[in-house]
């Protein structure tokens with residue numbers, strides 16, 4: 001599931017909800033698809049913040065669903081729709097952004113990480129390669145050598161290393177949602193003043 005909250009002003013806050021790590025289950029993918037569509041079509045919304053409940057952004061694919069048939073919206077169009085959104089989408093990364101969770105964040109237009117967050121593409125440890133844009137968006141963002149290192153080792157990086165590499169734009173030790181919403185608010189004010 002994903003919760004949609006309209007924040008006074010012009011921000012939509014989308015919160016992934018799937019304990020324990022907000023993995024991208026069929027219900028979460030459906031929730032993201034629906035809430036992103038709602039935010040994009042609401043003329044009052046000027047920017048979107050994407051975060052995860054209970055201190056975790058997203059642990060990637062829901063490994064509990066690997067054994068069954070694929071249901072719900074596929075991951076790639078859902079992620080591509082975020083990148084294609086005509087309103088800025090800010091990823092507020094707390095706890096973890098792993099696998100499809102990092103791929104989701106990479107499609108956002110701005111990434112803010114909490115100082116204690118860890119990010120990575122651990123697909124290789126499951127015998128997979130990142131298949132939802134990670135092998136394209138990460139090299140574009142940080143260059144091929146650094147991206148290859150993360151993709152072939154599956155290692156997690158700290159928020160500070162992610163900042164140094166250029167995976168995230170900002171690191172904070174404050175309240176991640178408040179920092180992200182403040183940033184989104186200022187971004188929407190800038191965009192408004194240019195319209």
Ligand SMILES: C/C=C(\C)C(=O)SCCNC(=O)CCNC(=O)[C@H](O)C(C)(C)COP(=O)(O)OP(=O)(O)OC[C@H]1O[C@@H](n2cnc3c(N)ncnc32)[C@H](O)[C@@H]1OP(=O)(O)O
Pocket residue numbers: 020021023059060061062063064075096098099100101122123126128131132
């Ligand atoms: C296609 C493929 C795509 C798109 C992918 O995304 S593949 C990548 C999928 N994600 C992962 O491989 C992450 C695997 N998980 C971990 O590395 C760790 O569990 C963690 C770093 C997320 C947390 O580590 P830790 O704090 O030590 O806690 P636990 O390992 O004990 O896990 C806590 C509970 O969370 C459950 N969990 C973890 N990851 C997932 C997941 N991806 N989907 C569903 N559930 C997940 C884990 O099973 C533990 O559950 P309980 O045992 O407490 O019930």
